[in-house]
Amino acid sequence: MSYLSSIIASIRVGWSRDFGWTNPFLGFSLKTIAPIASTMTAVTVLYIGFRNGTSIASGQFPMLLGFILIGATLYAHISAYSWVPTLAIAEGKWTFVFPQVYVSPKSSPPYLAGRCLAAFASSTVTSVASLAVAIALSSLLFGVAIPLVITPLSISLFGVALVVNILASMGLGFLLGAYAIFASKFEWALPTYVSGLLMVFSEALFPVSLLPHPFSDIGNVLPFTEFIRASRAVLLPLGSVSSYFYYLALSFVGGSTLLAIGLLAFRYAERRARRLGVLDRKVV
Amino acid sequence: MNPRASLWLKTVYARTWVRTKSIYGEPLWVAVNVGFPFFTSLALSLLYSSAGLKAGIGFAFLGGVMVSFWGNVLWSMASQFNWDKQQGLFELYVTSPAPISAILIGMSLGGILGTAPSAMTLAIIGWLLFAPPATPLWPLVALTFALTLASLYAMGMALSSLYLVYGREADSVNEALHEPVSFLSGVYFPSSLAFPAALQAVVLIIPLAVGMDALQRTLFSLNSTGATDLTPVYRDLLLLAIMGITLLFAASKALKILEEKGRRAGTIAVRQK
Amino acid sequence: MSFRDAKSTVEVEDLRREFKGKEGRVLALDGVDLKVREGEVFGVLGPNGAGKTTMIRILSTLLLPSSGSARVMGWDVAKQPEKVRPLISTASGAERAGYDYITARGNLWFFSQLYGLPSKLAHERINEFSEMLGLTDYLDRKFYTLSTGYRQRVTVVRAFINDPKVVFLDEPTIGLDVMTALKIREFLVKQAKESGRTILLATHNMAEVDAICNRVGIIDKGKILACDTPMALKRSLGAPALVMEMTPAPDSASLEPLGKLEGVKGFTSSIDEERGVGRVQVVVDSDESAQGALDFARKSGMNLISNWRQQTTLEEVFVALVGRGFREREHESPS
Numbered sequence: 001m002s003y004l005s006s007i008i009a010s011i012r013v014g015w016s017r018d019f020g021w022t023n024p025f026l027g028f029s030l031k032t033i034a035p036i037a038s039t040m041t042a043v044t045v046l047y048i049g050f051r052n053g054t055s056i057a058s059g060q061f062p063m064l065l066g067f068i069l070i071g072a073t074l075y076a077h078i079s080a081y082s083w084v085p086t087l088a089i090a091e092g093k094w095t096f097v098f099p100q101v102y103v104s105p106k107s108s109p110p111y112l113a114g115r116c117l118a119a120f121a122s123s124t125v126t127s128v129a130s131l132a133v134a135i136a137l138s139s140l141l142f143g144v145a146i147p148l149v150i151t152p153l154s155i156s157l158f159g160v161a162l163v164v165n166i167l168a169s170m171g172l173g174f175l176l177g178a179y180a181i182f183a184s185k186f187e188w189a190l191p192t193y194v195s196g197l198l199m200v201f202s203e204a205l206f207p208v209s210l211l212p213h214p215f216s217d218i219g220n221v222l223p224f225t226e227f228i229r230a231s232r233a234v235l236l237p238l239g240s241v242s243s244y245f246y247y248l249a250l251s252f253v254g255g256s257t258l259l260a261i262g263l264l265a266f267r268y269a270e271r272r273a274r275r276l277g278v279l280d281r282k283v284v
Numbered sequence: 285m286n287p288r289a290s291l292w293l294k295t296v297y298a299r300t301w302v303r304t305k306s307i308y309g310e311p312l313w314v315a316v317n318v319g320f321p322f323f324t325s326l327a328l329s330l331l332y333s334s335a336g337l338k339a340g341i342g343f344a345f346l347g348g349v350m351v352s353f354w355g356n357v358l359w360s361m362a363s364q365f366n367w368d369k370q371q372g373l374f375e376l377y378v379t380s381p382a383p384i385s386a387i388l389i390g391m392s393l394g395g396i397l398g399t400a401p402s403a404m405t406l407a408i409i410g411w412l413l414f415a416p417p418a419t420p421l422w423p424l425v426a427l428t429f430a431l432t433l434a435s436l437y438a439m440g441m442a443l444s445s446l447y448l449v450y451g452r453e454a455d456s457v458n459e460a461l462h463e464p465v466s467f468l469s470g471v472y473f474p475s476s477l478a479f480p481a482a483l484q485a486v487v488l489i490i491p492l493a494v495g496m497d498a499l500q501r502t503l504f505s506l507n508s509t510g511a512t513d514l515t516p517v518y519r520d521l522l523l524l525a526i527m528g529i530t531l532l533f534a535a536s537k538a539l540k541i542l543e544e545k546g547r548r549a550g551t552i553a554v555r556q557k
Numbered sequence: 558m559s560f561r562d563a564k565s566t567v568e569v570e571d572l573r574r575e576f577k578g579k580e581g582r583v584l585a586l587d588g589v590d591l592k593v594r595e596g597e598v599f600g601v602l603g604p605n606g607a608g609k610t611t612m613i614r615i616l617s618t619l620l621l622p623s624s625g626s627a628r629v630m631g632w633d634v635a636k637q638p639e640k641v642r643p644l645i646s647t648a649s650g651a652e653r654a655g656y657d658y659i660t661a662r663g664n665l666w667f668f669s670q671l672y673g674l675p676s677k678l679a680h681e682r683i684n685e686f687s688e689m690l691g692l693t694d695y696l697d698r699k700f701y702t703l704s705t706g707y708r709q710r711v712t713v714v715r716a717f718i719n720d721p722k723v724v725f726l727d728e729p730t731i732g733l734d735v736m737t738a739l740k741i742r743e744f745l746v747k748q749a750k751e752s753g754r755t756i757l758l759a760t761h762n763m764a765e766v767d768a769i770c771n772r773v774g775i776i777d778k779g780k781i782l783a784c785d786t787p788m789a790l791k792r793s794l795g796a797p798a799l800v801m802e803m804t805p806a807p808d809s810a811s812l813e814p815l816g817k818l819e820g821v822k823g824f825t826s827s828i829d830e831e832r833g834v835g836r837v838q839v840v841v842d843s844d845e846s847a848q849g850a851l852d853f854a855r856k857s858g859m860n861l862i863s864n865w866r867q868q869t870t871l872e873e874v875f876v877a878l879v880g881r882g883f884r885e886r887e888h889e890s891p892s
Contacts, residue, residue, distance in 0.1 A: 030460040037463035044467070044478045045328050045344075049335020052477065056335050068331075141480075189316040196323025205331050291673040298670030306658035309699075372654040379617050381643040382671035547621045550576060553614060 006106040010114020011121075014084070018122040028126070035080075035130040036137070039072040042205050043138050066146045066236045068205055069134055074228050075204035077127040077162075081119035082169040083191040085112040085177035090187040099280035102270070109266065112177055116170050124162060147237055157234040157241075161227055161248055167255030168223035174262030178269035184281055203228050223254030295386035296393065303360075303394025307401075317402035321348040321355075322409060328472050329414060339417050340473070342504045345410030347472035350499070352403040353436060354471070354492055356395045358462055361440030363454040364391060366447045374448075375553040378543060385536050388444065392437035417504070424502045424517060431524040432495025438531035439491050445538035448546075469493035474500045476516075491527045494520045566723050566755040567593035567616060572625035574611050574779075585611040587779035588625070593772075595722075596753040598745060600770035600787075602760060602871060608779040609759035613725045616757065617647040630722055643672065648716035650728035653708050657701035661692070661711045664700055665718060672719035679718065686714040689744050706737040713741055717748060723755045724748075730765060742769050763871040775875055782878040791869040794822070798873045799839045799847040801854055801864045806835025811857060815839065818853060820846025822877035834862065840869075840877045 021027025046068050050056040056064060088111070092098025101111045135146055176194065180187045201208060201219040208219030219225050230247035233239030273279045307313045325348035332340025368374040377387055410416065447454045469475070469492040475484060476497065487493040498520035501513070546552040569591040576583045586608045593599045601609045614620035615627055618638035626633065632640040655664040662683060669679035687693045690710045695703060703711065709729070716724050726745070730738035746769050748754050760766060766773050767787050774784040783790060806828045815824055815837070822840040829836060837854075841847045847866065854861055 027456070030456045033460050034463040037467040041463070041467045041472055042328070042331065045331050045340065045473050046335060048473050048477050049332050049337045049340060053332070053335035053337030053340070141478075185310075186312060186316050189312075189319065192316075192320040193323075196320045196326075199323050199327045200330070205327050206334050210330060210334050287673065294670045294673055298667045302656050302659055302663070302667050305663060306656060309658055372649065373656075375619055376647075376654055376668065377671070379619060379642055379645070379647050380668075380671040381639065381673070547619065550574075550611075550614070550620050552619050 003106055003110050006104075006110035007114040007117070010111045011118045012114075014088075014115040014118025015121065018119060028129075031122070032126045032130045032133070035073060035076040035127060036133050038076060039069060039130065039134040040137060042068050042072045043134070043142075047142050062144045062146055063236065063238070065138055065142070065144060066148060067232065067238075069131065069138060069146065070232050070235055071202075071204040071228055073127050073131040073134065074231055075199055075202060076130070077123050078165070078169055078198065078202070078224055078227075079195045080123040080127075081116060082172045083176060083188075083195070084116050084119040085173040086180040086187060086191050088112055088115045089177055089180040090183070093281065096280070102279055108270065109174075109263065112174065112266075113170060116173050117166070120166055120169070149235055149237055154234040157244055158231055161230045161234070161244075161251065164248060164252050164255060165224070165227040167259045168227065168251065169255075171255065171258030171260070171262035174259070174266040178262075178265040181266075181269045181273045182276075182278060184278070198222075198224060201225070221254070223251050223258055226251040226254060291381060292383055292386045295382040296390040299387050299390025300394040300397070303391060304397045307398035313398075314401045314405060317352060317399070318405050318409075321351050321402075322406055324348060324351070325406065325410060325472075326413075329410075329416075339504060341410070341414045342416035342418050343473055343500060345407060345414070345416065346499060346503060347466075347496075348406045348410070349403045350432075350471055350492070350496060351466060352399050352406065353396070353433060354466065355462065356399045357436050357440035358443075358458045360395055360398075361391055361437060362443035363447050363458060365444045366454050369448065369552075372553070378546075378552055384539050384543070388441045388535065388539075392441065395437065395440075396433055419504060421502045424514075425499065428495065428498040428502055428517070428521060428524075431521055431528065432491070432499065435491035435524045435528035435531060436495065438528045438535065441535035442531045442538065445535060445542050448539075448542055465490060465492060469496050470500075471496055488523060491524065491531070494523045494527070498524070563594040563596055565592045566595050566630055567591065567599075567757060568626075568628045569612075569616075570626045572612070572615065572627055573623045574608075574615060574620065575623045584779050586615075586622070589776075589779070589781050591774060591781060591784070593755055593757060595755055596749055597771045598749045598756045598758060598769055600758050600760060600766035600773040601776055602763065602766050602773050602875070603776035604761055607761075607776045609761075609776060610727055611779075612776075613647065613727045613757065613759050616723075617645060617725045618642060619647075643719075644722045645725065646716045646719055646721040647725040648712050648727070648729055650709065650726075650731035650733075653705075653712070655700040655708065655711060658699055660697050660699055661703060661707075662696040664711065665696075665715055668715050669718050674719060682718050682720070683714065686717055686744075689747070690714060690740055706733050709733055709737065710741070713744065717754075720752075721754065723757065725757050725759075727759045728761070729758070730760075730762065738765075745769060766871060773871065775871075775878060777875070777879050783874065787871060790871065790874045794840060794869050794873060794877055795842045796844055796847060797866040797869055799841055799850055799864065800867050801837045801839070801851070801859075801861055802834050803837070803854065803859045803861050804832075804834050805860070806833070807837070807857075807859050811859070812837065814857075815850060815853060818846070818849050821850055823879070825872070825876055838867070838873070838876075840873045 019027070043065055046064060050061050050064075089098055092101065098108070102108050135148065138144070139146060172194070176191050179190050199205065200211070201215070202222055202224040203219060208216045208225060210216075211219060226247045229239075230244050230251055233244040233247060234241070270279070325344045328344040328347070329341040332338070332344060365374055368377070377384060447457075466472075468487045469490050470478070470487075471492070474497070475487065475493065479487070498517050501517050543552070569589055572586050572589040573584070574586040576585055589608070589612060601612065603609050611620065615622050616629060616634055618634050618641050621635050626635075628634065629641045630644045632644075634641050655661070656667070659667070665683045666676065666679050669682070674682075683696070684693070687696055690713060692707065692710045692714065695707050700708070700711070713729060716726065730741055733741070742765060745756055745758070749756050758766070758770065770787060772785060773787050773790060775782045775790070783793075785793070807826070809826070812824070812826060815821060820842045822842060824837055824839040826835065826837045828834070839847070839850045841850060851864060
């Protein structure tokens, strides 16, 4: 079995697990409703700030609304599939699937990569749907027209940004997976902390320049920040195509680096776990 | 003491003990449970600040505190019996003389006591970092908080009977309920300032929405004069009391009916092959 | 000990239970009659899907019967479950029920409270029973750290902690190592003898039934086929079984006529893959029938490499009753 066929088999398993609903409409609704709600929470906070605060002018509000709608949705998208390797390992230890995968010819990285890619696909579908619904709801609730740029070019470039971001998310997934291999309890703890950190540092809800130095520098270095900036550059009349490619390049470089680090960390974790005999230690 | 009353109290105490011991026996739980609510509250606080509404920081951190309890209600109350059923514990409850209501009350008390440390930690961190402007009416805050928790956990008890039947989809239902209910309840913002009147009226069927409205009004001033209009607070308190009692009653009845149905259909125990 | 004069603690009359499944209706219990007496260890022996677990569930008030009646300590399990529950307990071998982050002792104390036991008494019993089961050194460990064997010991202690009059055990030693299983059996016998508890033990482990049960009820397809002491059941066959080994192993078609021979009550067949040898165990009612079976095998052209007479086991009793062995029966059972 080649690496590619392992990955494809794992994508199919992941897809069945995430999208194998007996009632597709119900399943899709259940998966979409949470990101819609969390996005709406963020935009409602902005609205209250706009109405009762002192810093947002009327003309700025629609653009800021668009800023947050895109950021919150993409943040949820990243969170949803970057922690799948952790889930696959924890679940796999519980069901004894993970040790079986580990001892197979191509071992666990293709399996985890496949599961991550399947989750990317399902998360992309639900994120796009939740963004559309959140935009409609926001326009209705707040009575504004959100200045989105929806053209074949902008959608295509957005799609490319989504795909490039797989590198960073998968890298993060492997890093978290390296921790999950050792965790016998609270294996979901680190991913939730990382998810929370991303909310603050990835420019999901506000520019990282608002954070005090050196925290703002952390935000500027993250490939996730560059991904969200690239997406906003094409979906909002904020930036230009050249700024999009600039952010995309940074996202690619940062993502590739993170993926390399993640894979190295994961391989090291596997070797160490094998020495300690914890690869098939059941989680509580 | 009456033997039935004694058994009821022993059961409540024992189930409370199990829940709190599980949490306090692993101090890491507190750190784990604080994480995500803290970062969410922090992000929303920064959003409020950037909009020039420092008072909003209080809403953000109050939201984090209440989301901790809401999460506990969903994940540790509502789905607990389904989890117990998978482990073979639920049938032990049914075949014992202990009343199921006592087990539920024990779970609720344990849940509240177990969540309190992380909730308090979050509140303290928020206060230390930002010192949000607050105008608390402490006696009313205490009463509101108690009633909100009571009706929230009563809702958890009612949901637990539902999950006993539809257990397999419990995780998906929890994920679907968690954020939407948080949003509709205005956990991180005063819904009276955001939602149209019709929507505000509709969400009053959600205990968390009623509780949040009352807590926000008793902790922070929502108008420019700094004074608090207490009429909506009293309305909310009355609603919470009614909801709590109704949900408790509904939970007790529903579980009795489901136990009988389960005995008839043979679904109380997970079938062993 | 004679149980004839002891009062009945479990009484089952024409008990039926039907389930509606995707494949239609399944009759799990089909008119079971049973009486178990105080202080007895009563085995319910049968293959998977025979109805053992269903019967335990009804008696422990988890399940309602479709018809018929069942009483425990004189109380009706269907109509008076609240009267039954303080007097019984139940434990299953497939169960690993406990709260992971609580110690074994904490878990046992918790369950004792569901029966209203004073804490001091609960701890005394926990210590006493744990000592008997070799669990004392593990009591203060968190439940999730215990191995399967020790979790099962905790389960067994839990079943006795409330001083039940009747204990229902469903395969309590399944999947356990020999030493742990032995310890649990010794404990059960002691509890029945010294405390006068009635123990109903559902199992498909014949050695276990042989070792500790005062009486056995053999169940298959929801019906009790025979009920007596293990010795009496084995004696009822009349003659020791005939065991034949042949190579190559015969196919089931060529063995069919064997079951129709006079005096042959049934047979089981198996294959020893390593030796490439087939083994046929024939339950007969007399030495003449055994000879007849031997002659048949030779005349049919089977290459007999050895044969001998074997002391009757409960499996042979089962074979005699239903014509097939446990393993063959499990292939046929709907679950």
